[in-house]
Amino acid sequence: MGITTKAALLNKAYDIFLVERNLECGPDEVIVKNHLIGICGSDKTFYRGQMPPQTAEFRQKPEFPFRLGHESGGTVVEVGAKVREYKVGDQVIAFGWNNNLAEYFKAKEWELQAVPEGLDPDLAALGEPVSCAMYSGMNSGVQLGDTVVVMGGGFAGQIIAQCAKQKGAEKVIVVDVLEGKLDLAKKLGADIVINSTQQDAAQLIAELTKGQGADVVVEVAGSQESINMCTKVLRHNGKFVWYSWITQPVTLDISRWHDDGIEFINTCLVHHSWRERFVWTPKTLRPVLQGLIDIKSLITHEFKLEQISKAFDLVDKDDTAIKVILRP
Ligand SMILES: [Zn+2]
Numbered sequence: 001m002g003i004t005t006k007a008a009l010l011n012k013a014y015d016i017f018l019v020e021r022n023l024e025c026g027p028d029e030v031i032v033k034n035h036l037i038g039i040c041g042s043d044k045t046f047y048r049g050q051m052p053p054q055t056a057e058f059r060q061k062p063e064f065p066f067r068l069g070h071e072s073g074g075t076v077v078e079v080g081a082k083v084r085e086y087k088v089g090d091q092v093i094a095f096g097w098n099n100n101l102a103e104y105f106k107a108k109e110w111e112l113q114a115v116p117e118g119l120d121p122d123l124a125a126l127g128e129p130v131s132c133a134m135y136s137g138m139n140s141g142v143q144l145g146d147t148v149v150v151m152g153g154g155f156a157g158q159i160i161a162q163c164a165k166q167k168g169a170e171k172v173i174v175v176d177v178l179e180g181k182l183d184l185a186k187k188l189g190a191d192i193v194i195n196s197t198q199q200d201a202a203q204l205i206a207e208l209t210k211g212q213g214a215d216v217v218v219e220v221a222g223s224q225e226s227i228n229m230c231t232k233v234l235r236h237n238g239k240f241v242w243y244s245w246i247t248q249p250v251t252l253d254i255s256r257w258h259d260d261g262i263e264f265i266n267t268c269l270v271h272h273s274w275r276e277r278f279v280w281t282p283k284t285l286r287p288v289l290q291g292l293i294d295i296k297s298l299i300t301h302e303f304k305l306e307q308i309s310k311a312f313d314l315v316d317k318d319d320t321a322i323k324v325i326l327r328p
Pocket residue numbers: 040041042070071129
């Protein structure tokens with residue numbers, strides 16, 4: 001019995017394909033038919049063979065072969081006898097690594113979240129990455145009149161930059177190395193965009209802030225250079241907002257963290273307890289539902305689930321891709 005699904009298997013670096021899996025619904029489990037699946041920046045690093053150290057977050061060992069996928073959502077098709085929160089037909093968002101890059105996936109009740117009424121199904125299925133970035137944007141400590149630097153114009157960076165603008169920042173500066181991402185940031189409301197391969201970002205930000213530095217920096221690029229640049233462009237007592245997941249050791253120049261009394265805010269929704277997530281997800285999705293934040297423009301590529309290797313090849317080679325989705 002159970003449901004047979006095609007699901008992604010990351011066999012080794014640069015080698016991903018679909019395998020058949022049988023999902024048996026346990027008494028406390030829910031089986032969900034995916035509406036769509038997103039490819040996360042972290043999926044890309046896994047694909048490139050950069051496996052992170054194991055932490056409490058992991059439900060399977062971070063080693064090859066790895067059952068990839070965590071960004072998805074869809075319709076409940078089966079519930080176990082002890083499940084109280086959901087019934088067949090409910091729309092849910094996945095929160096967790098449950099081999100979601102598949103037609104169907106299986107999860108515990110607490111690994112799911114109900115879709116807010118009226119939310120576009122495409123956006124609902126991307127509820128996890130959207131909520132995580134929105135949580136960061138909403139908790140970044142941005143105040144009316146601030147100059148905010150968002151280091152990295154990927155999916156989360158574009159959302160966080162829009163949030164900063166909506167929260168009353170006077171200047172939102174997006175820094176990236178790719179023109180396509182910067183053009184999009186501009187289109188979505190960033191005041192200034194800086195291509196750090198062509199311009200001296202630190203010098204420009206110093207000029208733009210009369211030598212003071214930015215009030216808030218948000219690190220969303222996930223590299224050593226980016227963290228060091230964030231440290232450099234922040235004002236005395238500024239807020240350093242942390243978002244990225246950097247899985248490899250890096251070398252940092254952190255003297256200013258001490259000397260300039262930098263305040264750190266670690267913002268990613270999924271790293272709080274699931275009880276907090278229950279409270280926060282509807283709050284983070286409300287501005288999306290209200291149309292205050294443009295998410296649709298961030299979906300740059302779409303594939304059929306069967307084209308999984310092609311999709312990952314694109315994600316690996318085309319850095320202008322922002323959110324790549326797969327449809328079962
Ligand atoms: Zn993710």
